[in-house]
Amino acid sequence: MKKTLQKKELLCIAGLILICLAWILWLKRPKEHVRVDVIHDGKTVLEFSPDEDAVYHIDGDCGGLDVEVKDGRWHVIHEQCPNHICAHTGWASAEDMIVITCLPNDIVIRMGEYTYEAQ
């Protein structure tokens, strides 16, 4: 086994990094009329607009969780699950398109439909 990274390997890693950065830039392109879907057990149980500040409660398999919407962003609070990964995920917004998942509660919070801003 070789000891250090070879030229071909470095190029391969650099290519992978460039693809990821391009993908992130594409995900972060401006969007308008964003809708967020909350899915439990494969069904959409709540839809909300991130433009309206609010706190929503969603029932889940482990007791459920609350979603706080503020200044166009949303995050999980008061989660009742053993590992708290959903709360650790932090704030999500239309720009970063982060999907918040709570596996014990079988809840997924993700971006729904949206349109793009005219460039």
Next chain:
Amino acid sequence: MRHNEIRRWTVLGMLSAAAILCNILESVYIGPLFLNMRIGLANIASLIGLLLYGKRGFCIVSAIRVITSPLLQGTLFGSAFWISLAGVSLSVLCILILRTERHSLLFLSILSAVSHSLGQVLAVCFLYRQAAMAATLPYYVLASIAAGLATGMIASLAAKHLKPVLHI
């Protein structure tokens, strides 16, 4: 011959125990750093297995860890177990396909970490019927490259010190 065989299985057993310990310590004390991403400290033991005993060493340590760790944490056959199994399976498959003697450990470590993340994201997409989870993939891949680099460097350093002690 028999002596060597006993030594090999003893070392692989110790590496598996180290991997399980790292996995549990990381789950309990460190937790996810960014999104749901973990460093993957247990992969250090698998990589040492790869350095000392080749592909077989990597597969044995990874397989024992992925089954025993959730068994000890009480999460065996839960959703997290299947997601973890998908990640480890793709990572092992990746190492099995590659001609490891032609590549550096750092590259193999990065590739293993990236394929692990890819397997986990695919498992979540499949289990929860959420194709949108693929949007997190570029973040996971970038974090995996950094994590793979770190674990590869630690494994290389550890194996360097272990080889003379274990007479390999």
